[in-house]
Amino acid sequence: MKILGRTFIILFAFVLLSGLMVAAVNASGVNQPNFNGERTEFRPQGGENGGLPFPNEGRRPEGGERGERGGGFWIFGAVKNIVVIGVLVLVIVWPRSAAKKKKRAVTTP
Amino acid sequence: MTEEVSKSALSQTRSKLWVDILIFAAFLITMEPRGSGLAIHEWLTLSMLAAMTVHLLLNWDWIITITSRFLGKLGGLNRINYILNWLLFVDGTLIMISGIMISEVALPFMGIQLPQGFGWRRLHDMSANLFLLMLGVHTALHWSWIVSTFNRYVIQPVARMLGVGAKKDASA
Numbered sequence: 001m002k003i004l005g006r007t008f009i010i011l012f013a014f015v016l017l018s019g020l021m022v023a024a025v026n027a028s029g030v031n032q033p034n035f036n037g038e039r040t041e042f043r044p045q046g047g048e049n050g051g052l053p054f055p056n057e058g059r060r061p062e063g064g065e066r067g068e069r070g071g072g073f074w075i076f077g078a079v080k081n082i083v084v085i086g087v088l089v090l091v092i093v094w095p096r097s098a099a100k101k102k103k104r105a106v107t108t109p
Numbered sequence: 110m111t112e113e114v115s116k117s118a119l120s121q122t123r124s125k126l127w128v129d130i131l132i133f134a135a136f137l138i139t140m141e142p143r144g145s146g147l148a149i150h151e152w153l154t155l156s157m158l159a160a161m162t163v164h165l166l167l168n169w170d171w172i173i174t175i176t177s178r179f180l181g182k183l184g185g186l187n188r189i190n191y192i193l194n195w196l197l198f199v200d201g202t203l204i205m206i207s208g209i210m211i212s213e214v215a216l217p218f219m220g221i222q223l224p225q226g227f228g229w230r231r232l233h234d235m236s237a238n239l240f241l242l243m244l245g246v247h248t249a250l251h252w253s254w255i256v257s258t259f260n261r262y263v264i265q266p267v268a269r270m271l272g273v274g275a276k277k278d279a280s281a
Contacts, residue, residue: 006169010162017202022210030228074144081140081241088245093252 125167126258132160136244140237151215154208161201190250197247200240207233 025031135153142150165172175183175191183191209216210229216222248255 003166006166007162010165013198014158014202014205017199018206021203021206025226025228025232028228030232031226074141078137078141078144081137084241085245085248088242089249089252092246092249 121167122258123262125164126262128160128163128167129255132157132164133244133248135160136240140241148214151208151212154205155215158205165198186250193243193247193250197240197243200236200243203232203236204240207236 135157138145139150139154139157145153172194175187179188179191207226207229210223210226211233212223
C-alpha cells in the first residue's frame, strides 16, 4: 500500500510536469512552423505539399538523424557519450580525492 | 532483528546497483537511435519511466529526509545533489514528453496520431544532451558509492568464483 501511494505520487508529479510542459510549449509558439523568424510561404491546405510551408520541415529525414543508418557510425556517438560522462566524472572526482589525500597527509604526522 | 534489518538493507543496495546499471545502459542505448533503431529507441524510453519510478522508490527515504531538511541545516553536497536530482527528473520528463510528441513507432502502434510538432524535436534533442551532462555530474557525485558497491556486489563475487580470494587465503 505504501509503495502504491509513493508510485502514485511519482506518476502524479510526472503527469503534472508533462501537462505544464505541453501548455508552455503551445503557449510560447515554439511549436509553430515559423518560430524564430523562419521563412514561411503560403501554400493552400491539401495542396502540393500538404499545407506545410516547406516539404520536409518538421519531418525527419529518411533513415536520418533518428532512423536506422547503415555502417558503424553510431558507435562513435555511443563512445562519445561514454567519454563525456567519463570526463565529467574525472573532472569532479579527481580534485576531490586529491584534496582528501592532502588533508589526510596533513593530519597524519 | 538487527541482522534481518541489515540483510534487507544489503539487498536494497544490491537492487539499487542493478537498477542503476540497467538505467545507465538503457540511457546509452536510447541516446543512439541510429544504432538501436527507432522502435527500440521509443519503447525502451517509455519503459524507462518504470525503471525511473523504481529508482525513486528505492531512494524514497533519502528524498523525504532531504526534502524535510532542505530549508534548514543541510550539507552543501546534499543540497547540490537534491537540486540536481530534481533537474534530472524535470529534464527526464521533458525528454519523454517530447519523445511522445514526435513518436513515429510507439504511439502509431497504439493507434494514436499526434499533429506534427515543430518545436518538440528540437526540445527532444536539447533535453537529451542536457541530460547526458547532468548524468555525468550525477555519476561523479555518487562515484565513491558506485565504486564501493560495484566492488562488493560484482568484483568480489566474481573474484571469489574464480578462486582469486581462495588463493590469497592459501598464500596468507
